[in-house]
Amino acid sequence: MKFSRKKIIAVLQLLILNQFTVAQPIVIDQFEMNQHEQEAFVNSLILSIKKHPIFLQSLTIIETSKASLDISKSNNKPQIQLQANSRNSLKQKFEDPMSAFTESTKDKHRADSSLILQQSIFDKAVKEEISKQEYMLQADYFDKQQKISELTLDMALVCQDTAAYKIISDLIEISIDSHSEIVNRIQMRVESGRAAQAEMTRAKARLAEAKAKKMTTELKLLTAKATFQQLMSDGEPCEKFIKIDPEQLTIDTNKIQDEIENNFSVMRASELIKAAERELEKAKAGFRPKINLELRGDRYDLTGDKNYDVYAGVNFNVDIYTGGKKTALVRLANEQLKTATFNKEILIKDLRIKSGANLAELNNSDDRLMIFNAAYEAYKDSRDKLSLQFESSNVSLLELLQAERDFIESSELLLLNKKEIISSQIRQLYLLGKITDYFEKGL
Numbered sequence: 200m201k202f203s204r205k206k207i208i209a210v211l212q213l214l215i216l217n218q219f220t221v222a223q224p225i226v227i228d229q230f231e232m233n234q235h236e237q238e239a240f241v242n243s244l245i246l247s248i249k250k251h252p253i254f255l256q257s258l259t260i261i262e263t264s265k266a267s268l269d270i271s272k273s274n275n276k277p278q279i280q281l282q283a284n285s286r287n288s289l290k291q292k293f294e295d296p297m298s299a300f301t302e303s304t305k306d307k308h309r310a311d312s313s314l315i316l317q318q319s320i321f322d323k324a325v326k327e328e329i330s331k332q333e334y335m336l337q338a339d340y341f342d343k344q345q346k347i348s349e350l351t352l353d354m355a356l357v358c359q360d361t362a363a364y365k366i367i368s369d370l371i372e373i374s375i376d377s378h379s380e381i382v383n384r385i386q387m388r389v390e391s392g393r394a395a396q397a398e399m400t401r402a403k404a405r406l407a408e409a410k411a412k413k414m415t416t417e418l419k420l421l422t423a424k425a426t427f428q429q430l431m432s433d434g435e436p437c438e439k440f441i442k443i444d445p446e447q448l449t450i451d452t453n454k455i456q457d458e459i460e461n462n463f464s465v466m467r468a469s470e471l472i473k474a475a476e477r478e479l480e481k482a483k484a485g486f487r488p489k490i491n492l493e494l495r496g497d498r499y500d501l502t503g504d505k506n507y508d509v510y511a512g513v514n515f516n517v518d519i520y521t522g523g524k525k526t527a528l529v530r531l532a533n534e535q536l537k538t539a540t541f542n543k544e545i546l547i548k549d550l551r552i553k554s555g556a557n558l559a560e561l562n563n564s565d566d567r568l569m570i571f572n573a574a575y576e577a578y579k580d581s582r583d584k585l586s587l588q589f590e591s592s593n594v595s596l597l598e599l600l601q602a603e604r605d606f607i608e609s610s611e612l613l614l615l616n617k618k619e620i621i622s623s624q625i626r627q628l629y630l631l632g633k634i635t636d637y638f639e640k641g642l
Contacts, residue, residue: 231442243434245639257343264339268332274325278317285310316494323484331477338470345463352629358437363618364420371413374607378406405600443624461632468543475536482532485525488517564620571613578605
């Protein structure tokens with residue numbers, strides 16, 4: 200992941216000496232991670248995700264859904280209750296004086312108990328609730344995967360930022376050295392009377408401008424590093440670009456439209472629609488009867504004779520009138536189903552727009568790099584030639600300084616465009632639900 204400044208300078212020296220052809224990738228490939236560096240970054244990324252509160256929260260939500268599912272399933276299992284009651288008589292009156300003594304003694308202190316077993320035979324609402332909770336659990340699982348994808352996207356993009364600004368910062372520092380050398384040459388011309396003092400002033404202004412650019416880039420780098428540390432506190436800020444395998448990308452528009460369905464947000468939305476459908480069926484089931492089997496044993500006066508009853512029965516319950524509650528529940532569930540359906544449609548439209556824009560960036564990525572590479576080559580060649588002519592002829596100061604400025608700006612634009620192209624590749628993996636498999640298959 201790290202790329203030492205010495206290596207950066209060495210690469211740039213090769214560029215200055217023009218030891219490459221225009222057709223070859225010049226700076227770009229030199230600043231991409233190799234396999235070992237990328238594996239180290241991915242391992243750090245996985246570790247950071249597993250420690251992130253968003254990931255831990257998603258695990259808690261899944262456990263909550265599992266508990267809700269178990270609660271729903273429990274309603275379909277036998278329910279066993281033990282009931283006991285004890286009472287003390289405060290006042291008694293008997294019409295038959297002969298039985299007053301025995302009856303009052305028996306009823307003054309009495310304890311009864313019952314053992315009740317109930318089993319639902321028919322309750323469609325329970326069945327639909329279980330089905331609904333199963334879909335909700337699956338939706339929460341996809342939500343967890345979506346949050347992992349979002350964290351991976353954020354971490355990968357901020358890695359691109361730290362790498363780009365670090366490389367650009369080092370480029371500008373080298374440019375500052377070139378500016379300083381030009382200033383020294385101008386100083387020699389001024390002292391020998393071959394140049395006016397105004398040229399020295401302009402040279403110092405251009406040097407100050409380069410230093411200001413360095414400070415601005417350093418600020419961006421510090422901001423990117425701060426964000427990186429918040430997301431990946433155990434990792435080192437990237438100093439190279441992530442390398443994306445082109446074979447993992449999709450450039451066919453029709454295939455992209457199909458693969459959008461693999462986005463975890465879309466998959467979650469589909470599960471929520473299924474859950475809403477079950478909720479609607481559950482609401483409709485409220486109009487149907489409920490049938491329960493009951494087996495009961497009652498023991499009377501635990502301190503007295505062993506008197507008890509054991510009986511079995513079937514309970515049939517149906518709501519005849521609830522003040523419009525059942526109808527309102529059906530309407531509510533129906534509207535919730537419509538909302539879930541519209542949410543999925545909105546999500547898919549948004550993903551198609553983003554995927555289309557992202558694909559447009561990927562389709563012209565080679566042309567963009569070729570154009571910026573050609574500009575870089577031209578400005579580098581111009582700068583090198585003017586630098587050589589400076590010693591032997593009276594080259595304009597403005598031309599020399601402008602060539603230096605154009606060179607560093609073309610280098611910066613080339614690197615920033617490479618960063619944006621790789622970022623677009625990462626975004627496509629995210630939009631099509633592939634980013635998790637690409638980076639952290641172990642999660």
